[in-house]
Structure formats: C-alpha cells, structure tokens
Amino acid sequence: MNILVCVKQVPDTNEIKIDPETHTLVRAGVPSIVNPFDTYALEAGVQIKEAIGGKVVVVSMGPEQAADALKTCLSVGADAAYLVSGREFGGSDTLATSFILSNAVKTIEEKEGAPFDLILCGKQAVDGDTAQVGPELAEHLGLPQLTYAMDLTVEDGVVKIKRECDDGYDLMTTNLPAVITVVKLPTEPRYPTIRSKMAAKKKPIPVLTAEDLAIDVSRCGLKGSPTKVKSTYTPSREKSGVKIAGLPADEAAAQLATLLTDAKIL
Template sequence: MNCLVCVKQVPDTDKITIDPVRHTLIREGVSSILNPYDGYALETALRLKEQCGGAVIVLSMGPPQAKEVLEKCLAVGADGAYLVSGKAFGGADTLATSYTLSAAAAALSRRLSLSFDLILCGKQAMDGDTAQVGPSLAQQMQLPQVTNVRELQPDGESLLIHRQTTQGEEVLRCALPALVTVSATPYALRMPTVRGKLQARKKEIPILDETCMDVDLDRCGLRGSPTRVIQTATKSVQGCCTWLSDSPQGSAAQQLAQLLTRLGAAEKGV
C-alpha cells in the first residue's frame, strides 16, 4: 500500500509573531516542530507499510527550513520526502494550500511512477487550527475522505476505520484510494534510531517549485487565496484573584454570586 503523508512544520506556539504588513506568520528564525497530528498520521502510514508493504512518501509545503521536519520523517522510516517551496506559494490560505498540494501529489505520482492508495493528513495544524486542508485536498483530488480517524486496519481492497466523533466512535469501511485525516491515535510517532538519523542525512530532499508541477499560479499563494487577514492584534490579559470564604457577611457562594453580578454590570457599563 503506497501512502502519501502530508506534514507541516509549525512554530512553537509560545513564540508565534505576525508580520504587521502581510498579516502572516513569521516563520524564519523561529524554533519549529513537526505538527503533532501529522506525527500520528505518519506513524499510521508506517504501520500500514509494515503490514502491507509499499512505500511511505512525505510531502510538505513551506520555507526551506521545513526540510528539518522532513529529515525527521526520513529518520523514522519514510522512504522519501519532498518539499513544495517557492515565493509563488507564500501566504497561501487553506484553499490555495490544498490546490498546490494536489498538484504536487500528481507530480510525485508521475515522477515516482506510482499511484497513492492512501493520503494521510493530520486532522489540523497547531498554528492555523482550521482542520480544512485535509478535506479540501480530498475535494481537489476527487477522493473519498474520512476525518478524525483514530485507528484503521487494511481489509482487502478497503479500510476498516475507527472515527472519533463528539458522540463517541464510528466504525466504517472506506474504499481505496482515499484520504483520511488523523487525530490522536493510540500510537505516538516512533523515535528515530541513530542509524535512521545517519541514513536520513544522506538522503536528498528535493524541492518542488512551480516549474516541477502543472499549476495555475493564479490559484497559488496570496494571489490564489480568497480569504484575507485584514487586521491582527495581540490581546493583553490581566488577571486578579479574590479569595472567598464563609464569613459573617455570607457564605462563599453568596459572595461569589454578588461578585459575578458586579463584574457583569461593569462589563455592560452599568
């Protein structure tokens, strides 16, 4: 079973800064990590490879520094890794990102002379937190999709999938090829071995730009993004603490009710 895993390098959440002009995340020079949900997706693909054979190819879109997470993916067992990068792709929203990734997936299929049976994405990224890229990518590639997958097993020409919902868990069958977005699974991404790290450093991570793919540049990057961030602001948070205890003036519950009433009135300008 040939799997394509889409991963993203995300900044440490406590170090995010916003470009005041472009209103996009400033990633250069910021300590970054592999998006945790993408790690679950990669581990799921590696386990499928162990069960069924095939190849695991990893694809990411981002600046050149994103090669760091791709090298980690190679170190834990991915067979190949590719980076979509270039000025034409910068500032993309989820629609432009999914379009570009779909073009990259098609280019990889031609380059490697293989078809992908399963495409796996993390259910959402820590920085954008939209959970839109996976479903949008499935639409771009005209594939059936299952979101919030917790566990899956190959079952002949299909997959038996356990999907997490707000009401519990669904078990369903999905034909291949397909796309799944993976939530937190019982299996965290395995740790790389020393040998795996050394082998990963020797592997090339090709960069795919607009010359390597059949893309309409009007649908890529900022130019192809129908959504725009008009304004960003950093919210200042101030906290205070009021200790409550039973006293002659009333019980702690009564004091809390009075305090909440006063705070509500103050917020309304009363």
C-alpha cells in the same frame, strides 16, 4: 500499498506571536517542528506499511527550511520525501495550498511511477488550526475522504477508521484510494534510531517548483487565495473555574459533589 503523508513545518511554541500589521505568524527565532497531528498521520502510515508492506512518501509545502521537517519524517519511517517550494506559493491560503498539493500529488505519482492508494494528513496544523487542507485536497483530487481518524486499518482495498467524536467514536469505511485526516493516536509516534537519523541526513530531498508541477500560478499564493485575514487574536477566557478554598477536606468534597450533581455531571 503506496502511502502519501502530507506534513507541515510549524513553530514549536504554545505562545504563537502574531504580527499586528500583517496578521501573520511571527516565525523569527522560534524553533520549528513537524506539526504534531502530522506526526500521528505519519506513524499511522508507517504502521500500515509495516503491517502489509509498501512505501511511505512524505510531502511538505514550505520554504527551504521545511526540508528539516522532512528529514525528521525520513528518520521515523518515511521512505522518500518531496519539498514543494517556490516564491509563487508564498502566502497561499488553504484553498491555494490544497490546490498546489493536489498538483504535487500527481507529479509525485509520476516520479514514483505508481498512484497513491492512501493519502494521510494531520487533522489540522497547530499554527493555523483550520483543518481545511486535508478535506480540500480530497476534493481537488476527486477522492473520498474520512476525517478525524484515531485508528485506521487497511484490508482488501478498503480503509476502516475509528472517527473521533465527543462521546466515543464512529466506525467508518471507504474504498481506496482515499484521503484520511488523523487525530492523536492511542500510541505516540516512534523515536528515530541513531541509524535511521544518520541515514535520513544523507537522503536527498527533491524540490518541486511551480515549473515542475506545471501548475496554473494564478491559483497559487496570494493571487489564488480568496481568504483575507481581518484580525487574529487569542480568545479571552470568559469563564474561570470554580475554586473551593478555605474548607476542611470533607466539607470541600461535599461541596464539590453538590456542584457536580447540580451541573448534572454526577
């Protein structure tokens, strides 16, 4: 079972600052982490490997520093890591990113000497929040895709998932190879161990450039990105919650019950 997990390095903050001129993220001075949804994708991949055997490879597209995110992945169960990096890739939107990643998949498959049976992505990155790269990657590769998996198992060449939805989950299956995007799992991703952390430090992370991918650079970076960001802003909170204040506990509870009944929650 060969599993590829696509990860993104994102700023570790809930208060993301946006450059008012360029409308892009301000990254200076903000510590970086592995996108939380990607850590669940990796955990899911590692659990499948542990259950049925195989190898987990991680890939990230980003600047040199993104190697730190890959090291983190290597310390929690990934067996190998590749960084896709180069000036030609800067400023890529989701279309260009997924195109580059689809080329990287093929290059990594050649290097690893075997095709991937399963490609996992987090459902979305917490910085851009588009949730487009995973599905687009599947389209570029011509593979079936299932999204929003909160649980996944692999058996006899078939992947079964529980797809998260508002009122529960859908059970879905598809044949491998396939691309799956992953939401928060019922279990938290594992911590590194001291040994795995030290071993990850020593593992080389090959860098794949545009040349290595033999890619059409006109479809990469700003040139290959039809998306134009007009403005980015924090949505204003239009409705504030209802506060029941200044009442004794029993009266406040009764009022709350009325409100909830009226709203058809109770």
